[in-house]
Amino acid sequence: MSKLKPEYYQNTDAIFLAQDLLGKILFTRKNGEVTAGIITETEAYFGTEDKASHAYGGRRSSRTEAMYQPGGFSYVYLCYGIHHLFNIVVSKEDDPKSVLVRSVEPYKGLEIIRKRRNMAVTDKAVSSGPGSASKALGIDMSFNKKSLTGDEIWIEDSGLLYGSEDITSTPRVGVAYAQEHALLPLRFYLKNNRYISKNK
């Protein structure tokens, strides 16, 4: 197992990274407690041309500022006032592409995850869906704009390799307002894994 290097995230192809990140392991350290989950579902957001992205048209604000960082940083966004959505910023500085982590499979610190979620880790809902996955790993606004190569939050290569036959792509979820971009197959997940958010 090895921590992914900054160069990995500098790839300008967000769609490739969204697929490649499947099967890798996301770690967080909070209050000295380490938890981790295998990434089982992602979505690609390809920047200023993507109507579903917060950075569409080059919009820039205190919220989207995180996406303009160089690849290898985190972007945590509070949605519906309740849910923390965790994004991996990719590409170069000022090129706001990102990969949204939609769900993970509990991997480490299961008891901590259970307490955070107040449900059994064997329950599929414990980490399926962007809000749940973030909560399971203890991700909140304090993880916004963190380097993914530091020691608070990082990603390791599990060594598990998934071929294209293990990956399924579908249209993204919950972005119908993005018009024609809502239909692009930019959502990716591992086949035969129970820890994915429900199809829509």
Added chain:
DNA sequence: TAGTTGATTCACT
């Protein structure tokens, strides 16, 4: 300065 809305989840019927 005020009104609208969303990259959602959970509890309830």
Added chain:
DNA sequence: GTGAATCAACTAC
């Protein structure tokens, strides 16, 4: 299957 929770950013005055 339906609806509430809840707030920062966006849009319009």
